[in-house]
Amino acid sequence: MDQHLETLSAMLDGDVVDVEALEAALADVEARRGLVEFVRLRQVARDESAAPAPVFAARAGRSVERRRALARLRVPLPLAAAAVLLALLGGSLIDIKWLAFDRDQASREQVQPPPQPSRVLQFDAPPPDSRTGGR
Amino acid sequence: MRLLSAISVVAAVALTCAAPTHAQESGLKGVVRVRAAPIYTSGSPAGIAASYEFFPGESTSFLLTAGRVDRERSSDLCSGGAVGPLSFISPELQPNVTRQEATAAYAWHVDVRMIEVHATTIDLEVSWRRTSHSTPDEKVQYSQRLALRDGESRAIDLLHEGPGGECLGVAILIEASLSEDPSLRAKNIEWDLWASLGPTTVPHQRLRSVQGNPVEFAFDSMAVPGSADNRHESLYGTVTGRVRLDGRIEIAIDVSSVYAQKIVGQDEVIALLSKQRQRGTRGFRKDFTAKPGEAVKIVMPVRVQPATAGPVTGKPVIQPLQPGYELSITVQARVR
Numbered sequence: 001m002d003q004h005l006e007t008l009s010a011m012l013d014g015d016v017v018d019v020e021a022l023e024a025a026l027a028d029v030e031a032r033r034g035l036v037e038f039v040r041l042r043q044v045a046r047d048e049s050a051a052p053a054p055v056f057a058a059r060a061g062r063s064v065e066r067r068r069a070l071a072r073l074r075v076p077l078p079l080a081a082a083a084v085l086l087a088l089l090g091g092s093l094i095d096i097k098w099l100a101f102d103r104d105q106a107s108r109e110q111v112q113p114p115p116q117p118s119r120v121l122q123f124d125a126p127p128p129d130s131r132t133g134g135r
Numbered sequence: 136m137r138l139l140s141a142i143s144v145v146a147a148v149a150l151t152c153a154a155p156t157h158a159q160e161s162g163l164k165g166v167v168r169v170r171a172a173p174i175y176t177s178g179s180p181a182g183i184a185a186s187y188e189f190f191p192g193e194s195t196s197f198l199l200t201a202g203r204v205d206r207e208r209s210s211d212l213c214s215g216g217a218v219g220p221l222s223f224i225s226p227e228l229q230p231n232v233t234r235q236e237a238t239a240a241y242a243w244h245v246d247v248r249m250i251e252v253h254a255t256t257i258d259l260e261v262s263w264r265r266t267s268h269s270t271p272d273e274k275v276q277y278s279q280r281l282a283l284r285d286g287e288s289r290a291i292d293l294l295h296e297g298p299g300g301e302c303l304g305v306a307i308l309i310e311a312s313l314s315e316d317p318s319l320r321a322k323n324i325e326w327d328l329w330a331s332l333g334p335t336t337v338p339h340q341r342l343r344s345v346q347g348n349p350v351e352f353a354f355d356s357m358a359v360p361g362s363a364d365n366r367h368e369s370l371y372g373t374v375t376g377r378v379r380l381d382g383r384i385e386i387a388i389d390v391s392s393v394y395a396q397k398i399v400g401q402d403e404v405i406a407l408l409s410k411q412r413q414r415g416t417r418g419f420r421k422d423f424t425a426k427p428g429e430a431v432k433i434v435m436p437v438r439v440q441p442a443t444a445g446p447v448t449g450k451p452v453i454q455p456l457q458p459g460y461e462l463s464i465t466v467q468a469r470v471r
Contacts, residue, residue, distance in 0.1 A: 111337070116430065
């Protein structure tokens with residue numbers, strides 16, 4: 001079954017497929033249903049807009065700029081080593097358990113699951129105008 | 136400067152209302168303007184319009200005309216008139232309306248019924264009938280349901296003038312806008328939004344918006360469970376809210392999804408965007424009313440399919456016969 005689906009997928013991609021394998025795939029009822037689903041998915045995808053949202057592009061751009069800004073700092077090696085040593089010394093004075101607890105709590109807050117919904121609805125595609133009439 | 140022969144334009148003042156009481160409690164009204172807009176070779180002036188502010192459930196009629204055929208003042212289609220709502224025409228003015236229709240080259244009777252007023256759109260039903268003075272037996276009529284955004288305009292009929300003149304024709308337009316009680320205009324709304332893909336939920340978004348203004352959201356990408364090619368799905372869009380007089384909130388949410396294989400670094404994001412390898416779905420929309428603090432889950436009408444490795448080539452193959460994962464957004468709004 002999976003081989004049949006893969007053969008049909010490759011055919012739709014324009015790849016060279018073994019004709020006997022194609023015959024076998026088309027003889028499989030489930031694979032034929034799969035072929036119809038492939039075509040449907042491709043038609044949906046063809047109508048899709050590939051342009052990313054401006055807000056998404058802006059966020060990505062800001063993030064790259066931050067990384068470049070950090071790279072431009074170029075801290076000298078002795079200074080970096082001293083900073084690491086100081087951080088280790090300072091870190092040994094902090095309660096490790098408290099840190100771990102704080103991180104766990106932050107993690108829980110970040111991925112807070114949604115509340116139980118009172119209703120479940122479904123998104124709509126833009127409705128076409130329903131028009132009737134004539135001469 | 137062109138002068139349009141506006142025969143009569145009646146400004147409607149609604150003294151009584153045919154809308155149900157619960158519709159008036161929202162404090163939100165849909166303003167519909169019907170317009171005969173002339174089209175000249177050198178441009179298109181606004182034309183003549185008549186309008187009315189509808190509560191959901193209300194209906195009324197308008198009369199539009201184009202061109203005149205009386206012997207003294209025959210004119211082209213760019214000379215138009217608009218009257219309405221017809222139910223507010225006083226008996227003294229009624230003969231003028233009758234004369235306007237009788238001497239017009241074309242006349243449109245437009246019936247408008249307001250169905251619903253949402254946060255950013257109005258749903259209405261428009262039925263119209265066009266009659267022609269030169270061919271009285273010919274009647275054109277249409278009935279259509281429209282969903283118009285605030286400020287949107289839609290042409291429902293278009294007539295062409297004969298060649299040779301400056302006037303090219305006339306368009307009959309339906310224009311929509313939203314009106315609300317003045318006490319609602321300064322309301323602020325606080326939003327909590329969650330995106331989920333099957334068992335996966337990403338950090339929720341807390342946003343604020345002003346009455347009637349959209350605010351954008353963009354969720355982190357969510358891994359599609361069991362996908363051989365590390366497929367990720369992201370949701371982004373806008374949400375708009377209008378607080379009603381009864382305290383409930385009209386909500387409009389527009390969402391699009393984009394999916395891609397796992398992205399390791401931001402540089403790859405930029406490269407991916409520049410090459411436009413990502414594929415997005417067309418936008419989906421939902422209009423609904425919620426109580427403050429009520430959590431409402433809205434499910435996308437498509438299910439996300441994991442791609443498993445094919446047994447022959449190892450390439451990811453989508454398994455279309457599997458049920459897939461539900462993609463949804465949960466919305467919670469509060470008035471601040």
